[in-house]
Amino acid sequence: MLGLSDEPSQTISIADQFNRVLPYYISIGMPTDEFWNGDVELVKAYRKAWEYKQQQWNIQAYLNGVYTYQAIVRVAPILHAFAKRGTKPMPYLDKPLEMDTKEQQEIKEQNKSRELQDKIASAFERFNKSFRKKNK
Amino acid sequence: MAQQIRVSFNDEEYTLEYTRATAKAMEKGGFDINAISSQPNTMIPLLFAGAFLCHHRKVKEETINAIFNKMTNKEALINKLVEMYADTVTTLLEDAEGEQGNASWEVC
Numbered sequence: 001m002l003g004l005s006d007e008p009s010q011t012i013s014i015a016d017q018f019n020r021v022l023p024y025y026i027s028i029g030m031p032t033d034e035f036w037n038g039d040v041e042l043v044k045a046y047r048k049a050w051e052y053k054q055q056q057w058n059i060q061a062y063l064n065g066v067y068t069y070q071a072i073v074r075v076a077p078i079l080h081a082f083a084k085r086g087t088k089p090m091p092y093l094d095k096p097l098e099m100d101t102k103e104q105q106e107i108k109e110q111n112k113s114r115e116l117q118d119k120i121a122s123a124f125e126r127f128n129k130s131f132r133k134k135n136k
Numbered sequence: 137m138a139q140q141i142r143v144s145f146n147d148e149e150y151t152l153e154y155t156r157a158t159a160k161a162m163e164k165g166g167f168d169i170n171a172i173s174s175q176p177n178t179m180i181p182l183l184f185a186g187a188f189l190c191h192h193r194k195v196k197e198e199t200i201n202a203i204f205n206k207m208t209n210k211e212a213l214i215n216k217l218v219e220m221y222a223d224t225v226t227t228l229l230e231d232a233e234g235e236q237g238n239a240s241w242e243v244c
Contacts, residue, residue, distance in 0.1 A: 014169075040156065040224050
């Protein structure tokens with residue numbers, strides 16, 4: 001991607017290698033002064049930061065899609081060609097969707113496992129009851 | 137954080153480091169990392185002097201040579217300088233962080 005791996009380094013001068021990748025680093029927001037005179041390791045941080053930015057944009061695009069979908073679903077009743085007279089669209093979401101954070105996911109998982117434990121316990125109880133009845 | 141070497145000489149502290157700008161300037165001045173083993177007498181002084189360009193641009197050549205002559209464990213020093221110089225390029229290569237390589241290698 002950065003144009004360094006496809007050709008043997010002996011044939012390209014180090015200056016050419018730098019000049020070749022410089023536009024990429026400018027495009028991801030690295031100032032040229034930092035590229036030339038800054039800590040040589042900084043480029044790694046810029047690449048990682050760019051990766052995070054792309055993930056954030058992806059989430060943003062996904063959320064936009066979710067809101068658009070929600071909006072369409074809510075007006076769908078009146079878009080129907082044979083909708084009854086007086087059909088009204090459902091109101092738009094009254095508050096933003098809650099972000100599914102890691103903690104929320106953990107709570108969901110815990111609730112699921114608790115439900116499962118309860119189901120197993122009640123099944124055992126039922127089995128014990130029927131067993132006792134039969135043995136009376 | 138980029139690798140640096142600190143040198144004390146005549147009550148002065150020197151920080152040796154390479155940036156891409158100094159690596160480029162060194163190349164312009166005739167330094168070629170590929171020729172370091174074939175022309176060590178030319179390339180090693182250039183490699184050492186180039187490490188002063190980042191933080192001590194105004195230090196005279198005689199001082200740099202005097203420092204180099206007084207340096208102990210020169211082989212390890214040169215290896216470290218080569219590694220630091222190479223870092224100006226290798227840091228530009230994509231690295232899959234967290235991924236361990238499965239191809240082993242050794243010096244023969």
